[in-house]
Amino acid sequence: MSVSPSPMNPTALQDELKRIEENTRTLLRVSTSRATVAQTPKQVIWTLNKAKLYRYIPIVPAEQRHKVPLFLVFALMNKPYILDLRPGNSFIEYMVKQGYDVYLLDWGAPGPEDKELKFDDYVLDYLPRAIRKVKAVSGSDEFTMLGWCIGAILATIYAALRPGDGLKNLILLTAPLDFTDKKAGGFVRWVNDQAFDPDKIVAAFGNVPGELIDYGAKALKPVENYIGSYLTLWDNLNNPRIVESWHAMNTWVTDLIPMAGATYLQLIKELYRENRLIQGTMVIRGERVDLSRIHANLLNVIALTDHISPPCQSESIMTKVSSKDQFLLKVKGGHIGMMAGSGALKYTWPHIDSWLAARSE
Amino acid sequence: MSNESETINPLDPFDTMNTMRDASLKTWIAMRDAGLDSWSKMMIDMVNSDDYSQATGQWLDTYLTLSQPFKRMIDTMMTQVLTGLNMPMRTDVTGLAERLTNIETRLDDQDAKLDDILKAIKAVSKSNPVADTSAKAKGAR
Numbered sequence A: 001m002s003v004s005p006s007p008m009n010p011t012a013l014q015d016e017l018k019r020i021e022e023n024t025r026t027l028l029r030v031s032t033s034r035a036t037v038a039q040t041p042k043q044v045i046w047t048l049n050k051a052k053l054y055r056y057i058p059i060v061p062a063e064q065r066h067k068v069p070l071f072l073v074f075a076l077m078n079k080p081y082i083l084d085l086r087p088g089n090s091f092i093e094y095m096v097k098q099g100y101d102v103y104l105l106d107w108g109a110p111g112p113e114d115k116e117l118k119f120d121d122y123v124l125d126y127l128p129r130a131i132r133k134v135k136a137v138s139g140s141d142e143f144t145m146l147g148w149c150i151g152a153i154l155a156t157i158y159a160a161l162r163p164g165d166g167l168k169n170l171i172l173l174t175a176p177l178d179f180t181d182k183k184a185g186g187f188v189r190w191v192n193d194q195a196f197d198p199d200k201i202v203a204a205f206g207n208v209p210g211e212l213i214d215y216g217a218k219a220l221k222p223v224e225n226y227i228g229s230y231l232t233l234w235d236n237l238n239n240p241r242i243v244e245s246w247h248a249m250n251t252w253v254t255d256l257i258p259m260a261g262a263t264y265l266q267l268i269k270e271l272y273r274e275n276r277l278i279q280g281t282m283v284i285r286g287e288r289v290d291l292s293r294i295h296a297n298l299l300n301v302i303a304l305t306d307h308i309s310p311p312c313q314s315e316s317i318m319t320k321v322s323s324k325d326q327f328l329l330k331v332k333g334g335h336i337g338m339m340a341g342s343g344a345l346k347y348t349w350p351h352i353d354s355w356l357a358a359r360s361e
Numbered sequence B: 001m002s003n004e005s006e007t008i009n010p011l012d013p014f015d016t017m018n019t020m021r022d023a024s025l026k027t028w029i030a031m032r033d034a035g036l037d038s039w040s041k042m043m044i045d046m047v048n049s050d051d052y053s054q055a056t057g058q059w060l061d062t063y064l065t066l067s068q069p070f071k072r073m074i075d076t077m078m079t080q081v082l083t084g085l086n087m088p089m090r091t092d093v094t095g096l097a098e099r100l101t102n103i104e105t106r107l108d109d110q111d112a113k114l115d116d117i118l119k120a121i122k123a124v125s126k127s128n129p130v131a132d133t134s135a136k137a138k139g140a141r
Helices: A010-032 A080-084 A090-096 A119-138 A150-161 A187-194 A198-205 A210-219 A223-233 A242-254 A260-275 A311-319 A349-358 B001-005 B015-047 B050-083 B091-126 B129-140
Strands: A042-048 A051-056 A070-073 A102-106 A143-148 A167-173 A297-303 A326-332
Touching: A010 A223, A010 A242, A042 A119, A051 A119, A051 B001, A051 B129, A070 A119, A070 A242, A080 A090, A080 A102, A090 A349, A102 A119, A119 A143, A119 A150, A119 A260, A119 B091, A143 B050, A150 A167, A150 A260, A167 A349, A187 A210, A187 A260, A187 B001, A187 B050, A198 B050, A210 A223, A223 A242, A223 B015, A297 A311, A297 A349, A311 A326, A326 A349
Parallel strands: A070 A102, A070 A143, A143 A167, A167 A297, A297 A326
Antiparallel strands: A042 A051, A051 A102
């Protein structure tokens, strides 16, 4: 926090009061309003139910663009605009500038009528249709799929079930895939406790409320999330860059969406508890998900201080897939900070770009 | 800050007070951060313990068990009120939404088929440019 000169004379006192007033205004503004987010120009090219597929308007001439389109799949909870948070802090904006034809699948917020949606539906109904549209619009039979968090689970399952669908590159970010270690991280411990009954939650709510999921995520680091974050803001109220960055992040963090009840049950029971995906016993609409069927080039990005998906949950897929070209990238940062924090532009994004550029021609 | 300390007048009591205040503020911030850090570590250890998992699970279970009878009562009342007012209920609206999604899915299937047909026509016209020209001429007539 900046320390101002002591207000011992009237002018200094006036300045001090003015500073306090400005800080209070800033504090009120950023804690009670929504920041302008997701500003990279885009168009909706496909919709189904609540899902929307965006294509970002390319700014690099077609002949200089990478041939293989980049298809982004975010998690089912939270909004995907974390990938396009604000100008200068947007992965999508960065990749568009690097000459990629970028597509983003926004799952939308499930309504009560969607409570029966399962991984099966997302992977075999929504993803193939969105991918078909990506191929049709880009004119490419091949594509790159990047999945983040639960989006990475969906991308992995899809890659295993439809290996011949033109998937050239698979990028997984902080993918929670292996739950062998039942002591790794708070989530695994909580949901494996006998007193925790996911069926009761779904029976009560239908779709699992965003607030409940958010509570779980924040409770993993309670002091940082409930106090530290606000102290950081307080200490930096005189720094517009940090204040605006905090505002945008706070907008995203508080913009919650529920998770379809049936998907939640599958996530907790089949993945967190029974660890079916990595053991090769997960079945999606009668088809067994066999990870060894994944042949696409694989970039697996893990965050070293990820408390939501600890590294041990993401690493082991490297030995399960058949991809000859595979790379495990370990970056500093947490689950979200790795891709949307201040260091992302310096460390994570250039790494992803350099790996992908060589495989997108 | 360094500039300020360089221009301190030791004979000015206010300047000395300022310096003392700034120093104590800095010390306080450092102490606060250190305190938060150790508190954070303690809390992380706590939320990662089996006791916490059990307590959370039990609390959630109790909450859901106690809240459900009220929720059911409100749902029943609401259904009766809406039926009495001849208004659609939640199940009616969700049923309609499901039907709309089915229609959207069918439309998407048609769109896919149309794309395939267009692709096939393009492929044929590429491999047989004469037929393509005559078809265009026919179309013009």
